[in-house]
Amino acid sequence: MSMNVYLSGEIHTDWRERIIDGCKAKELSFSSAVTNHAASDAAGDLLGCEENNFWRDHKSAKVNAIRTKTLIEKCDIAIIRFGDKYKQWNAAFDAGYCAAMGKPYITLHSEDIIHPLKEVDAAAMAVAENTEQVIEILEYLSRDY
Amino acid sequence: MSMNVYLSGEIHTDWRERIIDGCKAKELSFSSAVTNHAASDAAGDLLGCEENNFWRDHKSAKVNAIRTKTLIEKCDIAIIRFGDKYKQWNAAFDAGYCAAMGKPYITLHSEDIIHPLKEVDAAAMAVAENTEQVIEILEYLSRDY
Amino acid sequence: MSMNVYLSGEIHTDWRERIIDGCKAKELSFSSAVTNHAASDAAGDLLGCEENNFWRDHKSAKVNAIRTKTLIEKCDIAIIRFGDKYKQWNAAFDAGYCAAMGKPYITLHSEDIIHPLKEVDAAAMAVAENTEQVIEILEYLSRDY
């Protein structure tokens, strides 16, 4: 089964590269939001700079949402990664977006945040603790029957 | 315009009561997840207790999701509250769920978390800082034209 | 047949009142955006004032969109009025919104703007020139078979 995999969440570690490099199945392709933090925060500046920080964030977030919304709608499955820093509300937002669209997703996070993520995990199709598990699941799903 | 308002998020302050008490328009009705923290965490125990904490959380979260999913689908608008404690990923998850369904929502949070909430705010129809503003908007929306 | 009628467009003449007053069928109910021009433009000010006019308009328009989107989704038919002044892009926007949702609408405008409105009229179920015609159509549609 060919699958397009959307990689959502944490941008400060190399989890995306590890999954992409680890997957050998040619049936798998990957997509993602723009993960360059500075470029992402400045996306709206292309349309003129804002003095007010709220509106600067607002403009950039809407430009980036064009990409994330389109990629989520086109993917077959999303991997949603919660790291150990920052609020990461955008990752939980993507999970809710997937859930409402009936798009299957797998969460990827360590054991110590199981309780606060229970609603997000409850709507997931699988919960992984490390990238090796994600790779194994993706390879399993994409193999011939 | 009559409106059913779903109140999502923080359960440790009285923001729900303040909005409900503050709204005088008879066209407004309100709904919410079960906000009794202990009862909510124990919802799955009704179906038999689990030794493993992950599965206890999982069962409870799925039982609660029956209610939240149904209420979100039935509401006309959601108010999504982010407080100053805890991870609150379920609130961001509800926001994403609303966004994907085309259900309008208003976020309610203080100014200091504008940046981490930028993706959630970008898909919101309005961003409020206090319950008085929410009440004013709801009253404005529900008045005769 | 009972019908909820959404009245969209021009806010500077009394066409809404004439239709509502002219319809005698008790099966008909009516709804509308907030038509008080000043209140509508200031809707976003309830959430804090903006110095930049673009963002003031933006905030107000999004608050008002909560109401218009909800009412369009709840209506059975929309009447979309184009007067002889102003740009009235919001009326054409509502027409496109109805068309995409499969919501039937009737346009109401004078003969001299037939050509520029051809795309809007092409997706309409009927084109009326005056409120008397709209009233007759609504009464016809709502009668017993």
Next chain:
Amino acid sequence: MSMNVYLSGEIHTDWRERIIDGCKAKELSFSSAVTNHAASDAAGDLLGCEENNFWRDHKSAKVNAIRTKTLIEKCDIAIIRFGDKYKQWNAAFDAGYCAAMGKPYITLHSEDIIHPLKEVDAAAMAVAENTEQVIEILEYLSRDY
């Protein structure tokens, strides 16, 4: 990210060509309504001529709507251009159509029509003033993550 971009609105300036020529990313493809004004107005004549101007416009507009509706549904993003002449209700109609379908769009117009376009801009994902900005946004969105 590959993206199909639908170019809607003004047909009297070369804004389409400037965007298409300016975009270097091979992931971008473009589509549009028939922009030959005379051919577009005469589209219905292929099915027999009409004496009545209303019906001539009606027939042509419906034939053209086959194309525009199909292209909007197939696009990933629409650019909606408002120039400084004519009513351009069809552009606002396309914007409403996109909004109802959840199709992201960027408006392109000068600063002096911000107020009358506030409802159309409120549902847009971005607002640009010139084609250079549109090109930058499209290049940004289509780059690798």
Next chain:
Amino acid sequence: MSMNVYLSGEIHTDWRERIIDGCKAKELSFSSAVTNHAASDAAGDLLGCEENNFWRDHKSAKVNAIRTKTLIEKCDIAIIRFGDKYKQWNAAFDAGYCAAMGKPYITLHSEDIIHPLKEVDAAAMAVAENTEQVIEILEYLSRDY
């Protein structure tokens, strides 16, 4: 089970009255297109008379479609009647409309037109030969379990 029943098709016999009068279950309600042939054909005249018969028919049919489309979308089940006269393409059109929407329908026609109606019957949930059978089915469906 309460059910709203839409009665589509033939307008030259009293089959509608016989079904409505025959159904005793208070859970059943009925709706229909305007069945006054002259009024239905003249529906568009309310918006100004047309010299060209095609456009007169076109205007009237679109006005009537506001009603039929709305009632089909609101019904729980449609009864689609084919009599022994006329083309009755509108009845087959309604059947296709129901099929695409997943709205269940029962066809009502005599045995001698089974072959030409095979595609319409194939998508029906039941095929009845007389109004007594329709009444029995409706009563059966609406009873307590």
Next chain:
Amino acid sequence: MSMNVYLSGEIHTDWRERIIDGCKAKELSFSSAVTNHAASDAAGDLLGCEENNFWRDHKSAKVNAIRTKTLIEKCDIAIIRFGDKYKQWNAAFDAGYCAAMGKPYITLHSEDIIHPLKEVDAAAMAVAENTEQVIEILEYLSRDY
């Protein structure tokens, strides 16, 4: 929260009555397929008897599907009961139907059929072993927040 509960599956024990009698919350209402086995099997006979058993079953099943499909679409939650006799493929079919529609359901079955029901349980929001548990969950879900 008011909830309409659809009771699907086994018709040879009194589990429906026990749930209905056990639920005290006035916010709960219940619906079900026709559970009279003989009447259900004979539903199609109302439209003329069939000699061939396959077609008799086919006609009856389609008549009954009008009711079950409509009730599932109208319910807020389904309880799907698997007893210890018969094939009960219709119960599993209802579960799949609910899953595809995003309608939450709770399965009700004894522990010894956990393995063959794993796909059906995996898409359920909760798994109950007895009617007391179902009653507790429904009461919990329908209470005030």
Next chain:
Amino acid sequence: MSMNVYLSGEIHTDWRERIIDGCKAKELSFSSAVTNHAASDAAGDLLGCEENNFWRDHKSAKVNAIRTKTLIEKCDIAIIRFGDKYKQWNAAFDAGYCAAMGKPYITLHSEDIIHPLKEVDAAAMAVAENTEQVIEILEYLSRDY
């Protein structure tokens, strides 16, 4: 614009071949139901013969519906042809199916059946009298802008 064109209706004249042969645009592709009348009527016999004509028709019509439903859902536009013989309820059924799905269609029929086809034509995007007109419209729609 590339377009997949579904050709529905009359199977006793060569209108399909004339349209396919007449269209030179490489952007156009065509599909159709099985138009071999005998094979189409016998489609269900592959699953075992039926003595009862109703059920033979029923089985064949359902097998053929797999193909027609799939092709209609995949097409960009349908041409629906009404000839001068037979009931052709399947053509009107396809038109209703397209209408409910928002799939644009063009009817193709002679002037003398305008009145009985008024509901079908009212939901069409264009009405053609001959295959030359259909070819011209398809070539027009598929050209570069």
Next chain:
Amino acid sequence: MSMNVYLSGEIHTDWRERIIDGCKAKELSFSSAVTNHAASDAAGDLLGCEENNFWRDHKSAKVNAIRTKTLIEKCDIAIIRFGDKYKQWNAAFDAGYCAAMGKPYITLHSEDIIHPLKEVDAAAMAVAENTEQVIEILEYLSRDY
């Protein structure tokens, strides 16, 4: 007509291979759940082993559902096979899932289980008794018109 065929149900006989080998039409492609019984049951173990059998089954079933749900949504038609052993509730579940999505399916089973499968067969587009019939139907459906 090219068709993607999803093969659901029984995994203990070679019916899949017989259909795939028997179909000569190059327009046909096939997909399936993972049919290696042991691998399928152990799918969830990739994410960590469970002591409790219910949760082991649960985890594996959800991982497998990622694949089955995706393949059903991508297929044009499903063949759903009921053998003579085991409960096979997953096959009936897939049928219900297809029915709710409007995805056509053909059941494949012997004559002796016609009665318990009547609800599943009633929503099918065809009922086959052996793989030869399925092959003939698929070849018929995929041929040129």
